[in-house]
Amino acid sequence: MHGTAEQDILCRTDLFRGLSPDSLRALRRSATRRRLATQDPVFHQGDRAETFYVVAEGRLRVTQTTADGQQVIIRYVGPAELAGLAVLAGDDLHPSTATAVADSEVIGISRAVIREIMARHPEVAMNAVSVIAARYREMQQRLREMSTQNVERRIAHTILRLAREAGRRTARGIEIAFPLSRQDLAEMTGTTLHTVSRTLSAWEGRGLVDSGRRRVVVRRPHELAMLADAAG
Amino acid sequence: MHGTAEQDILCRTDLFRGLSPDSLRALRRSATRRRLATQDPVFHQGDRAETFYVVAEGRLRVTQTTADGQQVIIRYVGPAELAGLAVLAGDDLHPSTATAVADSEVIGISRAVIREIMARHPEVAMNAVSVIAARYREMQQRLREMSTQNVERRIAHTILRLAREAGRRTARGIEIAFPLSRQDLAEMTGTTLHTVSRTLSAWEGRGLVDSGRRRVVVRRPHELAMLADAAG
DNA sequence: GCGAATCTTTGCGGCGGATCAAAGCGCTGC
DNA sequence: GCAGCGCTTTGATCCGCCGCAAAGATTCGC
Known part of the structure; x- marks a missing residue:
């Protein structure tokens, strides 16, 4: 379960749904894989937002820490889901921290690559809108709770x-x-x-x-x- | 301050920033204007999400009501901002209600029109990603608070x-x-x-x-x- | 200009949940 | 197997905020 599993996971994401096999292959070449042990950090709040991640396996915890050190958990992220959405939006910094809570594997995609894909494939950009909108709705629900x-x-x-x-x-x-x-x-x-x-x-x-x-x-x-x- | 003001407001939005004057003109033709008095509803929670709105003037209140009738205010929306983001994401229903809290003017844009613009102009789709991501961040902050x-x-x-x-x-x-x-x-x-x-x-x-x-x-x-x- | 409706203020009592404290339990490492 | 650390449980106390109640302002309609 190497290359094929990886490609599987990419085309199973809501973000890349509908992208052509050719483009997926090219994307796969420019993506990087990372294995993570429990507790390994993926990125930190305040880091430059250069790369976002697709979880191929395992699970990440996304947190925010307040000025006075209190922590809140924004979300857990599982297989075929994304962490580091700020990169999609072109923001400068990651507003949150992502950490593995189980042995995991993630696929990293750089800001430059995803921006170019979205510019060339509007359907991916529109998928990105849906993905973030879903998170936004989730957040509204939690706020209501x-x-x-x-x-x-x-x-x-x-x-x-x-x-x-x-x-x-x-x-x-x-x-x-x-x-x-x-x-x-x-x-x-x-x-x-x-x-x-x-x-x-x-x-x-x-x-x-x-x-x-x-x-x-x-x-x-x-x-x-x-x-x-x-x-x- | 009629047509020109309207076009001004459209190109002042984050969503349509960078769209060509020609496309803006076409967009303006397919958009509809609506004047609202204080208390007038724009759309209701549960309505079909057919149209979203750019506020040209005034202010809207966006709320959600829970099953047991409790209300929370999601946000106030002012000039050059959007209400009805669900339409951008292609969702079926409006998850919230928008109401004018002052005499207002809004510009309505249909789902079909915006989807086509995003498909034809990836930069607009990418703008949409940024707009929704900004709202998402806002929501994270409120949840943290x-x-x-x-x-x-x-x-x-x-x-x-x-x-x-x-x-x-x-x-x-x-x-x-x-x-x-x-x-x-x-x-x-x-x-x-x-x-x-x-x-x-x-x-x-x-x-x-x-x-x-x-x-x-x-x-x-x-x-x-x-x-x-x-x-x- | 008067009354009604809506919004605001303030007092009082109660309770949900925070805080403080201390002891149990279950892994991990040597 | 034992020590030690991190997680969990449970008790006791306290207080921030809610809920209820009633009166006081402000606006609006007729």
Whole structure:
């Protein structure tokens, strides 16, 4: 699984959907591959935005850190998804940091290459519009959640979303397929690890989830969804 | 100020920057103008996304309403800015509602027209990427604020942002140039009108702002910015 | 100019969730 | 196998902000 897998992943992205085999081949030649171990950084907040990445395998965590050192998780990025969208927009700097949370493989594409492809293939530029618009909508949804829902519902929504994006069916239920700590969930929902821990403990008591050290399994997705949609 | 003003506004947008005069003229012919009084709706959440709008004059409020009827304000949109970005992305439905908050004039452009322009003029498609990416970044910032800052700082940031986007210099300070109620600020910051009212009263006591019925004037922008950046 | 509607202010009580503190648990490395 | 580190749990306390309630301003319609 080398070249062919790589080309597969590129044409499976929403960004390059519809690009001709020839162009894909050329793109593949100018792209670079990188293997990452857990914890390896891909780029840092404030770095020059020279290269964006397609995840071929594994998963990245995208975070932002505030002036006073608080961190929030913007998103997890999985196979066939993109990290470093600022490059597509032609921005100078990466506004966020991307880090591998599992052994991963990414394909890097430089600003110059993607800008030229978009200029030559408007359908790719239009795909880029859709990709970023989807992220924008995602963000609107999270903002709405933060504004109107209490902590328990926010955690429920977040876990359900992760289960959808990165869920693995097991005998016990749907397992989120990468290490996810209480602290991580807190940084996604705007609360503290203490509150997340208490909430998961309560759910565990009711048989909704099964969780442990950096591990979450959703046992009753339907009931958790009810809870996520309940008032409050 | 008819045709010429309209063309001016179109070429002053980030979206159509760099488009040739000929194409602009053609675009202008296929666009429609609409005058709006305060409170007039432009489009509704759930409507088919057939047309997006360039604000030529005035201001729109873009909101989302949750299943249980709670409203959040996504953004205010002023001259040379866009409303209805979903149309650019080719989405089926408008995810939000846009309403005039002052007498306004908008220029409507249909999905078919903009898609064709983007297909023919990649630079416009790339502009669209930048426009949406800017909104995405804006949203990330607000999410970060919601996650890490207390109510007072969020209100301060919000008012400063509005003053920057829609501020009018007056003898008393910078006046936000459209009607803005306590409830509106609450829906932008994820709090209640009561808390906004208390906060503004406190600031008024310290001479930071001067506010009344649907009216906010920032008297000491610098001090308000200090407060917005302070810890907490 | 009067009343009604809308927006704002302010007091009071309560609670969700943060904060502080300390102890348990499960990996990892030697 | 034991030490040590990072993650998790749980208790106790506190406080920022919400929710409710009622009165005070301001604008608008007739």
